[in-house]
Every structure is written in C-alpha cells, then in structure tokens.
Amino acid sequence: MREIAGVAGAAALSPQLFAVTAAAPSAGFKLLDVSGTAGLHFQHNSGAYGGKLLPETLGSGCAFLDYDADGWQDILLVNSMDWPGHKKQRSTLQLYRNNRDGTFTDVTRRAGLDIEMYGMGVAVGDYNNDGFPDILITCVGQNRLFRNTGKGTFVDATQASGLGNRLGFSTSALWFDYDRDGKLDLFVCNYVKWSPEHDVVCSLDGKHKSYCTPEAYRGQTCWLFHNRGNGTFEDVTANSGIFDSSSKALGVSLLDYDQDGWPDLLVANDTQPNKLYRNLHNGKFRDVAVDAGLAFSTEGKARAGMGVDTADFDNSGKTGIAITNFDNEMIGLYRALPRGGYEDVAIPSGVGMPSKGTLGFGCAFLDADLDGLMDLIVTNGHIDDTVRNIRGNVGYAQPPQLFLNSAAGNGKHLFRDVATDIGDGFRQPKVGRGLAFGDFDRDGDLDILITTNNGPAYLYRNDQLAGNKSIRFRLTGTQSNRDAIGASVRIEHDGITQTRVVKGGSGYLSQSELPVTFGIGKRDKIDRAVIHWPNGRTEEFKSLATGRAYDCVEGKGIV
C-alpha cells in the first residue's frame, strides 16, 4: 500500500485553522485563486479579428493529467491560433509540470507540444497501455494525437495512428474501451460542417456580424475509432451505429446507464436531440435517448446542449446526468428513475431557476465540500460579446456556479449555489468554457481548473474549512485498459453507498484527473470499497482508513 495523498482536513486540528473554521462560511470550504502564484500564465487566443468566425467563441478546454507518472497532477491548457491571413502572434497549448510545491513549470516546448493548431478540446488516455498518458487534442481542422514517450516528451502520432487526413470541427472527445478488449478506443464529437470559406453571416442587431447559432450550419457526425492494439485506429463510425450527419455535438460523457457493465455514451447536442448511445455488446450502439427521456427538454424541445457530466449524485447507485444549455433553457439535471429512464429534476432540485439566465458550458460533478454528496460545478459565459446590447439582462462574462448538494429526505436532493460564499475570485464573471478538477496539491480535496474564451485560465485551490476528509483511489488496469477508464468504485459507510467512475474526458472539451475522490465527512474509515474493473472483474476491500489515497492494481489489490 502506498500513500499518494495527504490527509484532507488533518490540518484542521491546528489552532490557526481551527480559528478559520470557526469563522468559515456555511459552504465549509473556499476556492482560492492561485493561478498567478502557481505559475499559470496562459492566455487563450481565439484568433478573433472581427470576422466573427464560429469556432472563435467556443474554445477551449483543459485537463488535469499526470503526464510524467510521478503521482502529481500536471495541467494542460488547450489553445487556438490566429486565422490564416490575420497572423499576429504565435500561440500553442501549454503543458505545466507540477513542481510538487504548489507551483507549476511550463514544459510545453520541452515536451514537444509547442505546435500551433486551432485546438478546441483534450482527452487524455494511455491508448498504448505503456503507463504514460497520451493526449488527443481536438481541433478545427485536423485533430492531433500525441503519444507520450515516457521520457517527458510527446510525439505526434496522428498520421501513424490512422487518425490523419480527416478534417472536422471537433469538440469534446473521450477515451473508453467500448468493446472491453483492454485497449482504449476513441470517441470524438464534431460540431458542424464549417470552414472559413463557407462561414455564414448572421447578425443579432441587423447591423453587425455576430456568431451564428448552429441552425445555420449542417451537422457533422461524431467519430468512433476502434483501437486495434498496434498503435493504429480503425474508423468504426458507420458500422457501430454512431454515424449521424445531423449531429451537432459539443459534449460527451461516459456512463453505464443500464448497469450492464458495458460503457455507454451520452452526447450533448446543440439544437439537436441529445444522444444516449447504448452499448449493444457487439461493437454497435443504439441511440435510446428519446426512450430514456434525455433527447429533449420536458417540453419536447431540443435544447442547446453544451457540456455534460454523469455521476451518482444522489448516492442511489444509479447514474445521474447534468447537461448545460443555452441561456433561458436552464441546466438539465436528470435523475434515474427506478423503472428506467430519466426525469429532469432541475427545477425541484434548485438548479433550474438559478441557471435560467446563464449560458453554461463546462460542468462537472464533484464532492467539493467532501460531505459525501456530489456537488455540481458549472462554467458560464455567453457566445457573443455584444449580447448585452441586445439583451440587457444577459452578460457576455458570467459568474461560474457551484451548486452544493444536500439531502432533502425521501431520496430527493436540493442544490444551492454557493459561488458567492466560497471566495471572491471564483464568483467574478468570466467567459467560462472548459472545466476540470483534480487534487494538484495532494491535500485530499478537489481543486478546480477553468479556462475562458480569449482569456486566462484560472486554477482554484480548494481549502477545506470544516475538517471533512476524503478517501481517494488511483486505479491501474492489467487485463483492463491501464488507465482503468470505465471502472467504477463503490464505497460503503454507515449505510451510505457512494459510486465514482473513472472517466477519460468529460464535461466540455476537458478532462479531469483519473483518480477518484470520495468525500466522507469526518469519518475515520469506510466499511467497504468495491472496484468493478472495465473487463468485468470485481475486487473488494474492507475497513479502509480515510484521509488517504490508495493505489489499486487490477488483480493485485491495493499496492
């Protein structure tokens, strides 16, 4: 057994922190903006020059990854670039190595990632199972696959892997092992058929060009690539049933909605019905979103889905769903029904009305206050910087939201936006886009990374004030894919069952860390932990101490 993280809340025993705790806000934690002190000096370049080209307003994503496998979460920030003919500056993605002291070092050039591309999103997965995470950057144009050499550098494997010669307007992507063969396959969302030459002119005020809504463009199918296991991929989009030329996908998340042990996919579409691709176990998928009640809003309208995340937020053992939408459409918060399917509980749960006036992008379920209930964090920001001229009550920059989850009895949960209580920096309006979480300082709680459109990236350190603890698991597959993406971990304590799933890409254009974190309040131990590995194997551990992290290797238990 190797401890890879500190004890969340252990410091709360010190007199100084106790004093802070006494005056703490009701949220029980704070998010402190440490972007500057941590050394993150990133500026997203959308390439906007006034032409109002559609991709400019959508980027970009971010990721927590441990690219050097040292047990400390590093940071990757996706960047776009100037448009051809309007070249003013050079901009690339940035990879920051964790210095293990709360600061980061920009290692982009050293890692061989100092390459210009019109990047949108990122998905991190060890597709060749060599123990080092590889990176897919989704782009406007050609997506890029960077293979991790294990020596602190990456090589561009796009062509060699068979992902080359394929132009698109890709957005979110995720790695998952849909055929459970132990090798990570790749799912890529595409937005619309767009190129600078075929850009459509739209206007909000009838005078000036503005960004078009997706109705103006033809959809583009998502792509599914099967990992052959030899470093190459096979396009199985058509044969798998994923092909859909009407799709306008922005977000994707992994889930096992029917709890059959096979990974399914939920795709958030902009102005098109959302898709719930059920895994048929034979390499094919069937869209069952309409039957599941996820395709449309409760009014039967296809909303403007942006980001999506999935988690067991009510500790029911079933996967819930959050989908961010356009302003005036509110977030869709779906709870699994006992008889199957989902119901949108956004309004009764308290998420609906506070999100009606915001345009949400990134979203993620995480237990921010480590109380054992997953909270919901959302980044907001409009797509048009002139929106306030047209609609006075809607701003371009919008504050992010953090909905704190509390059990309301009868299996129902209430969410309360505590963004204004957890730190001045966090609540500042931003043109938010990407969102990822990870424990970069290894204190056991989850820190937040937010990207903004044509703006800086923000790193918020989570400081627990109420003395709550966590228990973390980092999984390594042997028979299953090495990242254990698709594995679920279930813990039991005091009659409560919590579940987390290892996900390779989620939310909006982004990827959170692979280790899973459970908040357990002030308990010193849990009764049981059960790991369901992606290939079907189950392992169980009893009476684990909390306030620490465990390395679990498939077939070998806790090492």
Added chain:
Amino acid sequence: MQPAPLRHRSPTAGLLLGLILTLAAVVAYSYYITTQIRGLRRFQSELADRNRKDSLQLLRIQNDLNSMALAMRDMLDRDEPYPLAAWSAQFQRLHGDLDDALRREEQLAVAQSSPEQREYLRSSLTQFWDATERTFALARSGKEDEARGEIRLSLQARLAALNTAVSRLLVQNNESEEQAAAHVGEIYARVQHQVYVFLSATLAAILLTSLYVIRSNRQLFAQLATLSEQRSELAQKLIAMQESVLLHVSRELHDEFGQILTAMGAMLSRAGNHAPEGSTLRADLREVTEIAQSTLNNVRSLSQALHPVMLDEAGLVPTIEWYLPTVERQAGIKLSYGKSGSPFPVENNAAVHIYRILQEALNNVIRHAGVREAWVRLQFLPEALQLEVEDHGTGFQSTPGKQGIGLVAMRERAELVGGSILFQKTIEGGTRVRLVVPKNALLGNTVSEQQREPHV
C-alpha cells in the same frame, strides 16, 4: 288625558337580517365567481398547455422530416467518406422518433383531424419507410447509384408530401388555438356580465337597507321628540302646579293668617290697655301681644319664601335685590351683585322661573361649592336678559345621565321661559350658571321694572 303608549319596535332584527342576507349573497356569489374563474383558468391553462405541447410535437415531426431531408441531401452530396448504408442507423433513429412524436401528437391533438387525414398521413409514412428500406437494401447490395436515384425520384417527393401533411396539421392546430381563445373570450365576457349583475344586485340591496335604516332612524327620532315633548310638558305642569300651590299657600298665609294675627295683636293691645297698670294680667297680655307679632313676622317670612309676593308687586329686579341680602344673612356667604343694561319689563310668570333658577343656583353654591363668596350678575342686553351665578369653588361635576332634580328643574324652567341655560367651568375652577332669555319671551302685560312701586 293619558297619552297613547308608543309602539316601540326595534329595527335591529331587520337590519341584522338584511346584513346577513347581503353577506350571504356576497359570499355565495364570490365563491361562485371564484370557482368559475378558477375553472376557466384551469381550462385555459390546460388548453394552452395542450396546444403548446401539440405544436411542439408537430414541430418535432417537422424537425425529423427536415433532418431526413438534410440526411438525403448529404447522401446525394457524396462528401462523407462513409457508404450510404451508414445513414441507415440515422434513419432508424428518426423512424423511432417520428413514430413516438406522431403517437404523442395524436393524443394531444386539440384540433381533430379527419380520419382521412390521419389515414393519408399513415399511408404516406408507410410508403416512405418502404421506399427507405428499398433504398438502403440497394445501398447494402453495393448499388449506391441506384439507391441515390431512388432518393431523388421517390424518397424526396414522398418526404415533401409528408411535410405538406404535417404543415396542414400545424395550421389546423393554430386555427384551433384561435377558436379556443375566442371561446375563452366568450366565457370571460359571460363572467364579466355576471359580475355586473351581482354588483347591481348588491348595490340594490345596500340601497334598500340604507332606506330602511333612514326610515327607522326617522321613526326613532320622532319617538324621541315626542317623548321629550311629553316629558317637558309633564315637568312644566309639575312646575306650574308647584308654583300655583306655593302661591296659594303664600297668599293664604299672608292674607288670612296675617290679617288674623294682626287683628289678634290689635285686640290684645287694646285689652292690655284696659288692664290695671302693673297688674299681672297687663303683663301677660303684653307678652301674648309680642308672641302674636312674632308669629305674624314668621308667617310673612314664610309667605315670602314660598312665593315672594314682591315679584308680583315690585317685579324681578327688586325681588332679586331683596333676596340676595337675605341669602347673605341666612347662609353667611358674601354675594357680589352687579346689574347692567337698561331694564325691560319681565312678565310675572317668567320672573318666577328666573327667580327660582337663581334660588337653585345659589342653593348649589351654598351646598356644594364650599366657598364663602359668589357673584350674581344681571344683564339687560339689547335682545336678551342674562343672569349669571358664578363661584370659584370645587366646580360643577356633571355625570351624564345622573343629573340632580335641581338641574333638571333649572333646565325645564329655562325652557319654560323660552331661554337656555349653560353650566360652565370657570378658569378659576368653579362653576358659572348662565341663563339667557330672549327679550321678546319676557315681555308681557306687566308694568316695566321702573314703573313698579316697591311693595313693603
């Protein structure tokens, strides 16, 4: 003659009944109107909701048809690197979604489409899906060009027909929405009319109740006036009778007993003169003579007290001026008397009442004020006579409904002479009784105050 007993019927019961009836009507009608409006709102909301949902389903159907049109365009454009059969799953999804939307729309449809319309839609869809199957069968067998031909010639045309049928349903839905809105408008107008009727009825009830209240009030006031008049009449009769008795007794005392005693005195005096000087008889007769004289004096005083004959003979002012020193002497109180203005004649009857009021006022001062000084002012004003009796004592304690008989009598006497009386608090804390009698009420066939000869 005994006055007829007043029929004293209280209007309270009638008023209460009217109030209860009005309130009951208001409550009943409010409940009725509230129920009507709530039902109407529910109907409107349900109808609007159903229409909206139906329109959404129709739009969903249209969206599916448009998606299929776009998919067909993509299939013909050849700009995807995938074979035509790849679109099969997309069409299957749209097929499922379309079936679901059509089923829901049929349940929600407010505008009932004709069976022919539904049948046409169903058969068009069946033909469309058959044609789609044929197209994908050709594509799967490698005959992509033939499949594209099928799309151009058959599928696109059938899709256009479907689109037209759905558009017609949307139009019908809109028309039905308009009809529903008109129906709701009619109901609202009816409710409005009923509200007006109700308001008119309520106003009429309030008007009738008000008239009833006014009538009852009038009757009450009339009864009160009669009672007051009767009471006043009775009091006046009592006072008149009292004065008459007192006058009679006074005269009897003065005239009869006075004359007898005077005669007795004279006779005794003469008898005494006949008795021998220094005899016991002479001394006894002198003593009896003195007793008779003393009794005569007492009888005269009593006669004056019961009814000062002086009033009849000398008038009000001399009587007052004779009376005040008498009171001062008898009660040991200092009375400051002031007279102003040009005296005018005061009719005898009125003078008695004014004199009695003065008597009662001074009695009150002596008995209740607790002072040894008082002021009496008699003013002959151009239009009235004003008499004031003022003290600076403990003050007049007026208890509503518990006025003494003296105060009542003073009021009655004031009314009898057509004047008014006021009981006031003075700044110093005492009481001022002010009697004001209009001049014309005092004039009678009497000699003026100046013309009267003083009576001794």
